[in-house]
Amino acid sequence: MKRLQWYSYETDEVERRLKTDLNAGLTSEQIEEAKDRWGSNELPESKKTPAFLKFLHHFNDVLIYILLAAAVLTVTLGHYVDTIVILIVVVINALIGYIQENKAEKALEGIKNMLSLQATVIRNGERKEIASSELVPGDLVLLAPGDKIPADLRLITTDHLSIEESPLTGESTSVEKDADTLSEDTTLGDRLNMAFSGTAVVSGSGRGIVVETGTNTELGQINQSIAEVEEIETPLLRQIAEFGRMIAFVIIGIAALLFVYGLLFHDYEWGELLLYVISLTVSAIPEGLPAILSIILALGVQVMAKNNAIMRTLPSVETLGAVTVICSDKTGTLTKNEMTVQSVVLKDRIYEVTGTGYAPEGEIKFEGKPADVEQDQALRRFLTNVRSINDTTLRKAEDGQWQISGEPTEGCLVTLAEKANREIEPLEMIAKLPFDSAHKYMAGLVEEEAGKVIYVKGAPDKLFDMAGLEEGSEERQYWEEQLVNRSRRGERVIGAAVKQVEDSVTEIDHHDVAAGLTIIGLAGIMDPPREEAVEAVKVCRRAGIQVKMITGDHKETALAIAKQMGLTERDRVVEGREIDRMSDQELKAIVEDVDVFARTSPENKLQLVKALQKNGEVCAMTGDGVNDAPALKRADIGVAMGVKGTEVAKEASEMVLVDDNFKTIVNAVKEGRRVYDNLKKTILFILPTNGAEAFLIISALLIGIDMPLTPIQVLYVNMVTAVTVSFALAFEKLEAGAMQRPPRSPDAKLLSGYYVFRILLMSVLIGGAIMVMNVTLLGDTAQYTAEQVNTITLHSIVIAQVFHVFNVRNERQFAFNKDFFSNKIAFGLAGLLVLLQVGITYTPFLSDIFGLYPIEAEYWLYPFLIGIIGFIVIEIEKFITRKISQAHSNRKAVS
Numbered sequence: 001m002k003r004l005q006w007y008s009y010e011t012d013e014v015e016r017r018l019k020t021d022l023n024a025g026l027t028s029e030q031i032e033e034a035k036d037r038w039g040s041n042e043l044p045e046s047k048k049t050p051a052f053l054k055f056l057h058h059f060n061d062v063l064i065y066i067l068l069a070a071a072v073l074t075v076t077l078g079h080y081v082d083t084i085v086i087l088i089v090v091v092i093n094a095l096i097g098y099i100q101e102n103k104a105e106k107a108l109e110g111i112k113n114m115l116s117l118q119a120t121v122i123r124n125g126e127r128k129e130i131a132s133s134e135l136v137p138g139d140l141v142l143l144a145p146g147d148k149i150p151a152d153l154r155l156i157t158t159d160h161l162s163i164e165e166s167p168l169t170g171e172s173t174s175v176e177k178d179a180d181t182l183s184e185d186t187t188l189g190d191r192l193n194m195a196f197s198g199t200a201v202v203s204g205s206g207r208g209i210v211v212e213t214g215t216n217t218e219l220g221q222i223n224q225s226i227a228e229v230e231e232i233e234t235p236l237l238r239q240i241a242e243f244g245r246m247i248a249f250v251i252i253g254i255a256a257l258l259f260v261y262g263l264l265f266h267d268y269e270w271g272e273l274l275l276y277v278i279s280l281t282v283s284a285i286p287e288g289l290p291a292i293l294s295i296i297l298a299l300g301v302q303v304m305a306k307n308n309a310i311m312r313t314l315p316s317v318e319t320l321g322a323v324t325v326i327c328s329d330k331t332g333t334l335t336k337n338e339m340t341v342q343s344v345v346l347k348d349r350i351y352e353v354t355g356t357g358y359a360p361e362g363e364i365k366f367e368g369k370p371a372d373v374e375q376d377q378a379l380r381r382f383l384t385n386v387r388s389i390n391d392t393t394l395r396k397a398e399d400g401q402w403q404i405s406g407e408p409t410e411g412c413l414v415t416l417a418e419k420a421n422r423e424i425e426p427l428e429m430i431a432k433l434p435f436d437s438a439h440k441y442m443a444g445l446v447e448e449e450a451g452k453v454i455y456v457k458g459a460p461d462k463l464f465d466m467a468g469l470e471e472g473s474e475e476r477q478y479w480e481e482q483l484v485n486r487s488r489r490g491e492r493v494i495g496a497a498v499k500q501v502e503d504s505v506t507e508i509d510h511h512d513v514a515a516g517l518t519i520i521g522l523a524g525i526m527d528p529p530r531e532e533a534v535e536a537v538k539v540c541r542r543a544g545i546q547v548k549m550i551t552g553d554h555k556e557t558a559l560a561i562a563k564q565m566g567l568t569e570r571d572r573v574v575e576g577r578e579i580d581r582m583s584d585q586e587l588k589a590i591v592e593d594v595d596v597f598a599r600t601s602p603e604n605k606l607q608l609v610k611a612l613q614k615n616g617e618v619c620a621m622t623g624d625g626v627n628d629a630p631a632l633k634r635a636d637i638g639v640a641m642g643v644k645g646t647e648v649a650k651e652a653s654e655m656v657l658v659d660d661n662f663k664t665i666v667n668a669v670k671e672g673r674r675v676y677d678n679l680k681k682t683i684l685f686i687l688p689t690n691g692a693e694a695f696l697i698i699s700a701l702l703i704g705i706d707m708p709l710t711p712i713q714v715l716y717v718n719m720v721t722a723v724t725v726s727f728a729l730a731f732e733k734l735e736a737g738a739m740q741r742p743p744r745s746p747d748a749k750l751l752s753g754y755y756v757f758r759i760l761l762m763s764v765l766i767g768g769a770i771m772v773m774n775v776t777l778l779g780d781t782a783q784y785t786a787e788q789v790n791t792i793t794l795h796s797i798v799i800a801q802v803f804h805v806f807n808v809r810n811e812r813q814f815a816f817n818k819d820f821f822s823n824k825i826a827f828g829l830a831g832l833l834v835l836l837q838v839g840i841t842y843t844p845f846l847s848d849i850f851g852l853y854p855i856e857a858e859y860w861l862y863p864f865l866i867g868i869i870g871f872i873v874i875e876i877e878k879f880i881t882r883k884i885s886q887a888h889s890n891r892k893a894v895s
């Protein structure tokens with residue numbers, strides 16, 4: 001089918017062909033009809049790797065190879081049951097890995113759906129936000145900076161609209177668009193009156209009519225999926241994988257040495273010795289560990305999503321726990337973003353404004369009396385200015401609440417104009433310069449009764465410069481004083497200015513307003529801090545996390561709010577233009593001593609992230625605009641706003657806040673710490689099982705006694721402890737005091753010296769105790785048979801781990817603390833494990849498989865005794881370590 005060349009049609013031709021309306025968009029019936037005809041605006045999912053390949057992938061691991069080799073050896077020895085059990089373990093492992101990977105992928109996919117692309121449209125004459133998948137040909141779409149283009153559009157109006165088309169053309173420079181009709185032979189890259197699906201608005205604004213959707217778009221035609229690959233492997237999982245490889249080599253080395261030793265110094269048979277070596281090998285491999293770790297991470301992502309923080313990648317969950325600095329926007333994140341104009345300042349008078357919120361209920365008062373805009377020309381002009389240079393609309397919702405559609409800063413100005421005693425008619429903008437946070441103003445060309453003028457509204461200090469007010473001049477002093485007065489109260493101030501132009505002017509650009517403005521007034525806007533953010537700032541300070549405010553607002557406003565929130569005690573504020581002048585070295589030195597950065601541009605954010613990172617900080621940075629994307633990408637944790645954030649900002653981030661709230665970041669950091677702690681605890685818990693088993697087998701071989709545990713038994717112990725009690729650690733609460741500690745060092749090793757010590761201690765302790773018991777009981781041949789001793793040995797390791805999990809639940813503090821009963825799952829799983837032990841011992845079929853003997857009830861005393869001894873020794877060790885580290889930190893504090 002020949003594709004229509006929409007770019008070569010005049011806009012009214014497009015309107016006619018698609019039966020739409022260039023002002024009001026489609027009607028509800030038309031939308032239904034078009035939906036039936038064209039389907040939903042989506043691209044088909046990209047091809048996935050087949051399930052069996054994914055499954056097989058989980059066998060590709062050195063440790064699995066070793067297990068498979070062990071399986072082959074057991075076949076040659078004729079120990080088929082061992083072979084089957086080893087193979088079952090290998091398959092179960094791959095299965096868990098596979099299911100886990102699938103779950104993680106699903107979770108990330110679900111998250112992607114939550115972040116589904118939105119589009120702003122006009123339908124039935126009303127502006128609305130809808131999911132992009134709902135778009136149909138003929139829809140009228142509004143474009144703003146940071147928007148992803150949701151379908152192929154024929155542009156009908158543009159205001160300095162510039163679009164980055166690299167997904168389509170590979171060129172990363174942006175293209176300035178316009179709405180002029182083009183000839184039929186225009187190539188794709190030159191179709192300036194088209195906006196293509198998958199590309200993004202860099203700056204400016206515009207309107208376009210959807211002409212192609214789904215697979216009919218250019219992107220759909222080249223069949224490129226925009227879905228990106230998310231990382232699933234985390235630094236910690238990578239470290240574990242490396243650790244696994246290291247273990248593999250050590251095991252093979254030790255196994256070979258022992259084999260030779262056994263042959264030379266003891267009279268073991270070949271087969272027996274081989275079985276010994278196989279036992280040793282499988283005992284030392286922590287089979288369940290990787291699966292458990294990824295389950296903990298995935299559970300963490302789910303908890304975060306429930307708490308409004310959507311993680312876009314799994315590794316960030318770990319990084320979050322190490323965050324040392326949070327750089328946050330002010331407006332809407334630290335503050336409520338519920339703006340109310342409180343005062344209006346004109347050249348010779350100050351008005352007070354009553355009422356709160358967006359409801360146009362209240363008055364503009366001068367000296368206690370309502371002002372009359374009929375007579376007060378200056379006020380009327382000011383209100384007309386801020387009302388006209390405005391893209392936001394105000395309306396009363398069905399529930400009686402007043403709502404805005406657009407920017408709060410602009411919405412409150414609409415409300416302000418509505419509070420005037422006569423209606424303020426907005427003037428039509430013939431041309432406009434949209435607001436962006438780099439320029440900090442918005443301008444529009446309008447026609448007043450006396451002729452054409454440019455209205456500008458924006459950051460007052462910016463306007464003062466554009467008005468050419470000389471430093472020290474009386475006029476400048478007046479305005480500056482008013483600005484500082486309002487700002488010191490924490491008010492955000494917006495200025496309005498005007499410039500006369502020739503009637504022939506039809507377009508405007510930034511250089512048209514760079515000079516010659518006349519300031520007409522200021523509006524002081526209140527945006528109160530969020531109470532919960534004040535709390536969250538406190539939490540950060542206790543947790544050794546710095547909070548820095550990085551705002552586009554005025555420095556006095558920023559400082560006043562920062563002080564109100566307890567974010568800083570320091571008076572120093574650094575402005576964006578100062579940062580621009582600093583060298584990297586200077587910025588690096590200063591960034592630690594300043595908490596508030598004002599009048600910043602998005603580039604400043606990037607500079608600040610870099611400077612902080614050079615100081616070794618792990619930095620979370622918030623952002624919403626398209627220009628914030630580089631800083632968000634660079635930050636260790638880029639945090640995009642879910643509500644007011646642009647699509648481009650979300651894509652550049654690791655985390656998206658559903659509620660744009662600072663508190664959510666802090667909660668996520670807290671959860672990050674919990675997840676990381678629990679990952680570490682799991683390792684601390686699981687490895688001693690392997691250590692104790694290996695210790696037992698090696699020492700038995702060295703002494704020259706019978707093998708204390710068979711390969712099947714070793715595998716059983718490893719798997720059963722991993723899937724029961726160790727799983728309980730995933731549900732462990734954050735330890736008391738964990739948010740009073742400074743963040744962990746980002747390059748801290750997974751296995752710290754202390755951890756290695758603890759793991760070795762527990763391994764030797766349990767392994768040693770069981771060995772002593774073993775030798776003693778075996779010596780008492782009148783009382784105990786070898787089978788009984790073997791059964792007691794197996795139970796001893798498992799029961800010791802049941803007790804051990806209660807040591808590990810709290811890494812350093814006393815096990816019996818006030819949180820002892822908080823993790824009910826731990827008790828449930830511990831009980832379950834004991835039941836399982838009883839089950840496999842006394843169920844004939846199972847006891848046969850595992851080679852167990854139904855021991856007399858009193859023999860259970862030994863396992864419990866060993867468990868209790870292990871538990872007590874580790875608690876004593878924790879106590880001593882606490883004392884030592886206290887003494888250490890006291891000494892540090894003194895010196």
Ligand code: ATP
Binds near residue numbers: 332435
């Ligand atoms: P933050 O980075 O904390 O979110 P912000 O929202 O105050 O800060 P910007 O949105 O970049 O930062 O605004 C910077 C300044 O630009 C404001 O202080 C205000 O004076 C002005 N400004 C904000 N919004 C508009 C607007 N829609 N039109 C004109 N001027 C605006």
